[in-house]
Amino acid sequence: MSYITEEKIxxxxxxAVAIRETIIHMLANAKSGHTAGPLGMADIxxxxxxxxxxxxxxxxxxxxxxxxxxxxxxxxxxxxxxxAHAGYFPVEECMTLRKLGSRLQGHPEREKLPGMExxxxxxxxxxxxxxxxxxxxxxxxxxxRTYCFMSDGEQQExxxxxxxxxAGANKLANLTAVIDRNNxxxxxxxEDTMPLEPFADKYRAFNWHVIEVDGHNMEEVADAVEQAKxxxxxxxxxxxxxIPGKGVKDIEHDYRWHGNPxxxxxxxxxxxxxxxxxxxxxxxxxxNS
Amino acid sequence: xxxxxxxxxxxxxxxxxxxxxxxxxxGKGSVEAGKKDSNVVVLSADLAxxxxxxxxxxxxxxxxxxxxxxxxxxxxxxxxxxNYGKIPFITSYAAFSPGRxxxxxxxxxxxxxxxxxxxGMHAGVSVGPDGATHQMLEDISMMRALPNMDVIVPADAEExxxxxxxxxxxxxxxxxxxxxxxxxxxxxxxxxFTIGKAYFLWKSEKPDVTIIGCGALVxxxxxxxxxxxxxxxxxxxINSHTVKPLDxxxxxxxVKKAGAVVTVEEHQVAGGFGSAVAELLVQHIPVPVEFVGxxxxxxxxxxxxxxxxxYHLDAHGIVEAVExxxxxx
Numbered sequence: 095m096s097y098i099t100e101e102k103i104x105x106x107x108x109x110a111v112a113i114r115e116t117i118i119h120m121l122a123n124a125k126s127g128h129t130a131g132p133l134g135m136a137d138i139x140x141x142x143x144x145x146x147x148x149x150x151x152x153x154x155x156x157x158x159x160x161x162x163x164x165x166x167x168x169x170x171x172x173x174x175x176x177x178a179h180a181g182y183f184p185v186e187e188c189m190t191l192r193k194l195g196s197r198l199q200g201h202p203e204r205e206k207l208p209g210m211e212x213x214x215x216x217x218x219x220x221x222x223x224x225x226x227x228x229x230x231x232x233x234x235x236x237x238x239r240t241y242c243f244m245s246d247g248e249q250q251e252x253x254x255x256x257x258x259x260x261a262g263a264n265k266l267a268n269l270t271a272v273i274d275r276n277n278x279x280x281x282x283x284x285e286d287t288m289p290l291e292p293f294a295d296k297y298r299a300f301n302w303h304v305i306e307v308d309g310h311n312m313e314e315v316a317d318a319v320e321q322a323k324x325x326x327x328x329x330x331x332x333x334x335x336x337i338p339g340k341g342v343k344d345i346e347h348d349y350r351w352h353g354n355p356x357x358x359x360x361x362x363x364x365x366x367x368x369x370x371x372x373x374x375x376x377x378x379x380x381x382n383s
Numbered sequence: 384x385x386x387x388x389x390x391x392x393x394x395x396x397x398x399x400x401x402x403x404x405x406x407x408x409x410g411k412g413s414v415e416a417g418k419k420d421s422n423v424v425v426l427s428a429d430l431a432x433x434x435x436x437x438x439x440x441x442x443x444x445x446x447x448x449x450x451x452x453x454x455x456x457x458x459x460x461x462x463x464x465x466n467y468g469k470i471p472f473i474t475s476y477a478a479f480s481p482g483r484x485x486x487x488x489x490x491x492x493x494x495x496x497x498x499x500x501x502x503g504m505h506a507g508v509s510v511g512p513d514g515a516t517h518q519m520l521e522d523i524s525m526m527r528a529l530p531n532m533d534v535i536v537p538a539d540a541e542e543x544x545x546x547x548x549x550x551x552x553x554x555x556x557x558x559x560x561x562x563x564x565x566x567x568x569x570x571x572x573x574x575x576f577t578i579g580k581a582y583f584l585w586k587s588e589k590p591d592v593t594i595i596g597c598g599a600l601v602x603x604x605x606x607x608x609x610x611x612x613x614x615x616x617x618x619x620x621i622n623s624h625t626v627k628p629l630d631x632x633x634x635x636x637x638v639k640k641a642g643a644v645v646t647v648e649e650h651q652v653a654g655g656f657g658s659a660v661a662e663l664l665v666q667h668i669p670v671p672v673e674f675v676g677x678x679x680x681x682x683x684x685x686x687x688x689x690x691x692x693x694y695h696l697d698a699h700g701i702v703e704a705v706e707x708x709x710x711x712x
Contacts, residue, residue: 163463204466204495212466213495219459219487226463226471229448230424233469253487256456 098145098316106312109179110140111381114341115374116175116188121355122370124192127200129359130338130351131245132172134276137310138243138334139176145312146319148238151181154209160238161211161227165220166245166274167201168353173210174198182209218251220244221271225261228269228329239323242271247279250288255300261329262301269329270322271302274309276338278349297331309334341380342373384612385605386583389622390573396609402565405599406504408543409561410435413472414442415544416551423470423551426450428457433563434474434504458484461499462491470498470551477503477519477560485525492556493529500550501526501558507598507649508682508690509564518682524654526558527627533557533578534627536597536648536656539568542624545576553578562649564687566599581630583637584608587617591712592705593637595621596647597656600675603691604647606698611705618705626656631663638664643708644672647701649691652676671711673704 149159178185190196197207201215224242281287294304303325307314322330339345344363356369394400417423424446431437440447450457461471492499510518537543550557585608646657657674
């Protein structure tokens with residue numbers, strides 16, 4: 095059975111194209127920031143903000159809202175772009191990214207932007223905070239769910255494993271982790287730098303329910319999120335296999351695009367001065383194919 | 384002479400003065416705070432007995448969270464709970480929290496600006512036989528450098544209780560520093576306590592030197608004041624339990640009269656309480672200052688009293704510092 099209609103998926107895919115375009119423009123305009131991760135997570139962010147999350151963009155601090163904690167703060171451009179398209183703030187404000195006085199800091203800050211649940215950037219501390227929220231919510235018999243988006247690279251942090259142990263031990267079934275398994279980090283591939291495999295087994299050994307999905311297949315991700323709600327004895331970890339740079343064929347799978355914006359990235363495929371324009375074209379082509 | 388406005392213990396200079404550790408004050412205060420507000424929770428990293436977190440655990444088992452030996456997780460789980468609306472106290476030895484989890488506290492508590500109360504126990508050399516690894520001496524420097532963070536160092540168990548109650552309702556991040564060894568309870572329930580408000584323990588009509596301290600060594604400063612009085616040296620003693628925000632008004636007004644200062648802390652002089660006072664004075668009243676504290680060295684094993692004496696942190700060491708600063712006036 096599926097938890098999402100074909101019409102809805104088509105609508106979400108269109109949204110994701112618009113969000114990817116905003117990501118390219120805002121990063122090019124900022125002249126710094128990360129490109130590969132935000133593009134790779136664009137489908138999942140779109141699904142969450144336009145389908146999964148119980149939230150109200152006009153009332154971002156509504157007490158009963160689902161909490162979405164972004165642990166790897168460096169991919170925040172995708173969150174800014176998605177929140178803007180969802181109605182939290184005007185899309186034009188995305189062009190203030192990383193500028194002096196902007197609410198859209200290079201790494202997200204809770205107090206700057208309503209709806210940005212936590213301040214993050216230093217890796218490995220999001221899951222603990224999500225677990226703290228889930229634990230406190232359970233104490234008060236709240237029914238909202240807490241989601242934590244993480245990178246695969248930050249699974250190398252000790253703090254992450256302390257959180258995995260804590261959430262598993264406390265059976266935080268109201269907590270779902272979504273891991274962006276794109277297998278890149280600054281140094282190269284995750285598996286070459288400090289391997290995680292057998293990754294799913296590690297989470298299972300810590301008393302987590304694990305579901306592996308294609309992170310660009312909205313139906314698979316949507317189904318996994320629903321399945322997690324039915325698991326009442328354990329937290330759930332959704333390992334989402336994603337393509338870094340997804341949607342821009344000249345960036346896809348290239349770890350060198352981890353920390354560069356369009357206009358400043360590797361120029362062996364596309365000259366820097368036309369990267370923004372070419373990448374927008376590629377996003378539209380990919381959507382139409 | 385003793386400032387009556389401080390309403391100190393009648394037994395203040397009696398050899399039979401009652402003693403307790405400042406961490407006992409946390410134990411008591413946390414239970415009282417828990418009774419006043421059901422949102423108060425206490426987290427422990429496998430040291431519930433040593434930190435007196437077990438007093439809260441006994442009273443409120445459902446609001447006590449044991450995270451195991453994982454201080455980074457303790458700080459960040461607490462940040463999440465505070466984000467949701469709880470008032471979490473995190474408890475461990477100061478060497479581990481904020482020692483080990485400093486970045487987590489910086490990002491997820493201070494910058495995130497959520498009301499987690501970091502309670503660092505076993506601070507200072509008076510930890511005793513455990514030695515230098517467990518004698519935290521750099522925590523005031525680390526924590527007072529953080530924006531949004533209040534820093535409080537109670538002088539005795541009663542003040543520890545009041546400080547715990549005060550931070551529970553402050554609505555912001557706080558660091559409270561506690562000690563392991565039993566020290567005189569020289570304040571009373573009547574003694575004033577407000578975050579950010581220093582007060583006089585000892586006052587002189589025409590003071591020669593102002594002694595300003597925080598933590599249990601403030602009692603040593605009182606003993607020093609008494610000895611100095613007998614020698615004809617007139618001092619004032621200020622208990623500046625709040626290191627941040629520092630009570631600049633009270634301090635500056637008194638230093639204007641005396642023209643010389645001795646600071647007292649069981650902590651590194653570098654970046655610590657004395658540095659905070661010096662930062663204030665150089666901008667407004669640049670008078671000679673002597674620092675009683677650790678001078679760029681770690682502690683070692685020994686009995687608390689022996690160590691306090693060895694590092695010249697006792698009344699005798701404070702008298703010597705006053706004599707030094709008088710020569711520089």
